[in-house]
Amino acid sequence: MLEIALKGSKRYWIWVIILLAAMAAGLGAYIDQFNHGLTITGMSRDVSWGFYIANFTFLVGVAAGGVMVAIPYYLHDYEKFHKITILGEFLAVASLVMCLLFIMVDLGQPVRVFNVLLHPTLHSMLFWDMCVLNGYLFLNIVIGWKVLEAERNQVAPPKWVTPLIYLSIPFAIGIHTVTAYLYCGLPGRGYWLSAILAPRFLASAFAAGPACLILLCYIIKKLTKFDPGWEAMQTLTKIICYALIINVFFFFCEVFKTYYSNIPEDKSHFNYLFFGLQGHNDMVPWMWTAYIFMFLGIILLIVPALRRNKTLLPFTCTIVIIGVWIDKSLGMITGGFIPSPLDQITQYTPTGEELLVSLGVFATGLLVLTILYKIATTVKEEVRG
Amino acid sequence: MKKSRRNFLKVAGISALGIGAIPALKAVAVAESQSAPHAIEMKRKDALIAKRWGMVIDTRKLTDEIADEIVKTCRYAHNIPDFHNKPDRKKYPNLKPVKFNQEIKWIWEEKYEHAFPDKENEFLAEKFRKLTFLVTCNQCKYPPCVQACPTQATFKRPDGIVMIDFHRCIGCRFCMAACPFGSRSFNFRDPRPFIEKIDPDYPTRTRGVVEKCDFCAERLAKGKLPACAEVSKGAIIVGDLDDPDSEIRKLINANFTIRRKQELGTDPSVYYIM
Amino acid sequence: MNKNAIITGLVVFIIAALLPFWINLGGTEAAPKPEISARAKAAGRCILDKYDMRADHMKLLGEWRNSVVRHSNRLYKTADGKIFTMSLSTGVQSCLGCHEGKAKFCDKCHNYAAVTPYCWECHTDPKEINQ
Numbered sequence: 001m002l003e004i005a006l007k008g009s010k011r012y013w014i015w016v017i018i019l020l021a022a023m024a025a026g027l028g029a030y031i032d033q034f035n036h037g038l039t040i041t042g043m044s045r046d047v048s049w050g051f052y053i054a055n056f057t058f059l060v061g062v063a064a065g066g067v068m069v070a071i072p073y074y075l076h077d078y079e080k081f082h083k084i085t086i087l088g089e090f091l092a093v094a095s096l097v098m099c100l101l102f103i104m105v106d107l108g109q110p111v112r113v114f115n116v117l118l119h120p121t122l123h124s125m126l127f128w129d130m131c132v133l134n135g136y137l138f139l140n141i142v143i144g145w146k147v148l149e150a151e152r153n154q155v156a157p158p159k160w161v162t163p164l165i166y167l168s169i170p171f172a173i174g175i176h177t178v179t180a181y182l183y184c185g186l187p188g189r190g191y192w193l194s195a196i197l198a199p200r201f202l203a204s205a206f207a208a209g210p211a212c213l214i215l216l217c218y219i220i221k222k223l224t225k226f227d228p229g230w231e232a233m234q235t236l237t238k239i240i241c242y243a244l245i246i247n248v249f250f251f252f253c254e255v256f257k258t259y260y261s262n263i264p265e266d267k268s269h270f271n272y273l274f275f276g277l278q279g280h281n282d283m284v285p286w287m288w289t290a291y292i293f294m295f296l297g298i299i300l301l302i303v304p305a306l307r308r309n310k311t312l313l314p315f316t317c318t319i320v321i322i323g324v325w326i327d328k329s330l331g332m333i334t335g336g337f338i339p340s341p342l343d344q345i346t347q348y349t350p351t352g353e354e355l356l357v358s359l360g361v362f363a364t365g366l367l368v369l370t371i372l373y374k375i376a377t378t379v380k381e382e383v384r385g
Numbered sequence: 386m387k388k389s390r391r392n393f394l395k396v397a398g399i400s401a402l403g404i405g406a407i408p409a410l411k412a413v414a415v416a417e418s419q420s421a422p423h424a425i426e427m428k429r430k431d432a433l434i435a436k437r438w439g440m441v442i443d444t445r446k447l448t449d450e451i452a453d454e455i456v457k458t459c460r461y462a463h464n465i466p467d468f469h470n471k472p473d474r475k476k477y478p479n480l481k482p483v484k485f486n487q488e489i490k491w492i493w494e495e496k497y498e499h500a501f502p503d504k505e506n507e508f509l510a511e512k513f514r515k516l517t518f519l520v521t522c523n524q525c526k527y528p529p530c531v532q533a534c535p536t537q538a539t540f541k542r543p544d545g546i547v548m549i550d551f552h553r554c555i556g557c558r559f560c561m562a563a564c565p566f567g568s569r570s571f572n573f574r575d576p577r578p579f580i581e582k583i584d585p586d587y588p589t590r591t592r593g594v595v596e597k598c599d600f601c602a603e604r605l606a607k608g609k610l611p612a613c614a615e616v617s618k619g620a621i622i623v624g625d626l627d628d629p630d631s632e633i634r635k636l637i638n639a640n641f642t643i644r645r646k647q648e649l650g651t652d653p654s655v656y657y658i659m
Numbered sequence: 660m661n662k663n664a665i666i667t668g669l670v671v672f673i674i675a676a677l678l679p680f681w682i683n684l685g686g687t688e689a690a691p692k693p694e695i696s697a698r699a700k701a702a703g704r705c706i707l708d709k710y711d712m713r714a715d716h717m718k719l720l721g722e723w724r725n726s727v728v729r730h731s732n733r734l735y736k737t738a739d740g741k742i743f744t745m746s747l748s749t750g751v752q753s754c755l756g757c758h759e760g761k762a763k764f765c766d767k768c769h770n771y772a773a774v775t776p777y778c779w780e781c782h783t784d785p786k787e788i789n790q
């Protein structure tokens with residue numbers, strides 16, 4: 001089926017070439033990083049994780065969000081999602097590819113990455129993260145491919161795909177829970193040491209993932225003859241709405257616990273993020289924007305007339321994605337590391353090269369997504385035509 | 386025709402996998418066995434042994450000069466780079482600009498409010514506000530960094546020292562996020578241009594690995610005290626916390642000591658006499 | 660896909676794959692001869708005999724590393740009673756303490772085989788530290 005991706009319009013090839021150029025730029029910056037070390041990034045001794053891991057965290061959420069189309073369709077026979085499920089699975093594949101790439105570019109000694117396999121460490125959450133991420137990637141590739149292939153050949157998919165589908169659903173919850181467990185088990189980082197970090201991650205994932213999917217549906221509808229279905233998209237908006245409400249509610253729970261109990265160490269992280277500490281206030285405008293966007297997103301999604309507005313919906317989805325992205329990526333990272341365990345503040349700003357490498361990774365993911373979506377939509381068009 | 390060709394390919398693929406697995410398995414098996422049979426690996430007779438290594442920092446004996454000397458000695462003994470040094474431009478052309486917030490430090494000086502941020506005290510005696518404290522890796526009994534490391538590159542030795550195997554570290558920096566004391570540093574760049582004088586008795590590190598105080602394990606193995614303890618003029622005492630007759634236990638018994646963030650339960654092995 | 664394109668592609672591939680061999684045709688280089696220092700000659704035998712050392716020195720160093728770093732052992736006693744310090748470069752009883760100078764010893768074979776082990780990014784050669 002891969003050969004389908006080789007036949008496309010001029011517009012398609014121009015987009016592919018743009019992505020390849022971005023990937024090349026990212027590769028160039030990465031080679032510099034490989035030779036000189038991570039000193040070219042904005043990370044420091046105090047803020048030892050930065051833009052790479054921040055985006056990794058957000059993208060794991062987008063990958064997990066794919067389960068929100070899988071559960072209704074596969075477990076509860078919600079037929080409206082019939083056309084959109086493959087798009088969710090392939091979005092998960094592309095997101096996971098980006099997640100794994102972000103981890104690779106973040107490593108100080110990437111050549112030694114197989115040490116994680118050679119010396120499995122069951123008490124380390126990073127080991128389990130590697131297991132579940134790769135497992136879910138494998139599952140989604142196999143399931144998506146097999147189901148699509150079967151549809152193309154107008155037969156039922158092979159029987160062994162069904163247990164894999166059922167397995168992929170707890171795996172989806174699993175990937176984001178394990179990623180949250182990376183953060184919330186560390187005793188020295190008060191901002192992350194919260195029981196509701198995993199639920200918060202899942203809620204924001206179920207908001208951002210489907211929002212990305214809706215935007216992609218709009219693009220597909222415009223560029224191909226494949227129509228994922230307005231009703232399916234409307235169901236997704238309801239999912240996003242409730243997930244977003246839960247996410248913001250969880251945030252308020254954290255705020256209440258922090259400020260009502262008045263514990264200085266807990267407050268210091270929130271104060272840094274939302275009000276600035278000792279004159280350091282780089283994150284303040286970002287955090288307020290994130291939550292204003294999320295509030296606005298809730299309003300635009302909860303009012304039925306606004307939710308059903310075809311021209312407003314992409315705007316709503318965009319601000320939801322931006323809001324969740326800020327909160328979950330750099331908001332999470334800088335909030336955890338600043339102030340440091342010695343109550344000192346070192347702010348973090350990604351450097352240009354860091355952004356270039358990240359652009360390269362995003363472009364790689366988008367290329368994977370483009371190829372997979374080209375195959376999926378072409379097959380679906382073929383079958384209907 | 387189609388069916389049998391497909392079957393043939395399937396069988397060929399599986400047998401190739403099977404045949405290919407044998408040498409792979411053999412290689413792994415051989416790697417575990419010893420290369421020289423009947424060889425014994427042992428400690429030196431003069432090595433210092435303890436069941437649980439610990440350190441007491443006596444702040445009554447610590448002055449600014451002694452603290453500076455300790456930091457300098459540790460830096461030299463372990464080839465820790467100092468980004469204030471000017472690198473040799475002929476030997477190292479094309480260096481990236483220095484970022485001081487990417488510094489590496491194993492033991493360093495802090496004031497009370499940063500060494501003990503959990504013990505805030507509005508009415509703290511002036512004496513303690515002005516005191517110089519030394520902070521370093523606490524060699525915890527239940528180290529969260531060891532729990533976090535995905536390759537066991539950082540691990541706890543049976544004698545209590547938390548070590549790093551620099552060959553295995555993949556530079557993921559999860560241990561740095563896990564440490565509640567901020568004791569770990571990452572080599573964001575090659576440290577060699579910034580090492581003033583290389584001590585031949587200890588390797589340098591390379592870019593991309595995490596490092597921290599290793600309690601001078603290499604000196605203990607040769608019967609010497611850690612470098613910081615040696616030049617501390619009695620301000621740093623090192624010993625066996627599990628031996629009730631050791632000097633360090635007697636000190637802890639005779640004086641009131643505090644530890645950093647002990648409420649987190651990592652059980653630090655570095656005690657401060659106030 | 661016409662026949663000409665396939666054959667051209669095949670030819671290009673074969674040339675590219677065999678390039679390393681063709682480029683190096685004609686020249687011969689003598690087998691590498693690492694310099695055995697006076698101290699090493701006096702000692703007579705290394706930890707293992709010559710051919711085992713050549714084949715297995717990385718495995719031995721890996722074992723040594725685990726023993727030193729993880730089990731805090733520093734001495735290695737061979738079957739014939741000789742004691743070595745398990746160290747690449749520190750002290751007189753280490754590898755480089757006896758085989759003085761990596762340029763004269765290690766590099767001879769490594770350069771011939773075109774391998775660049777990254778040991779030296781961390782481990783220092785006592786002879787090269789001239790600061």
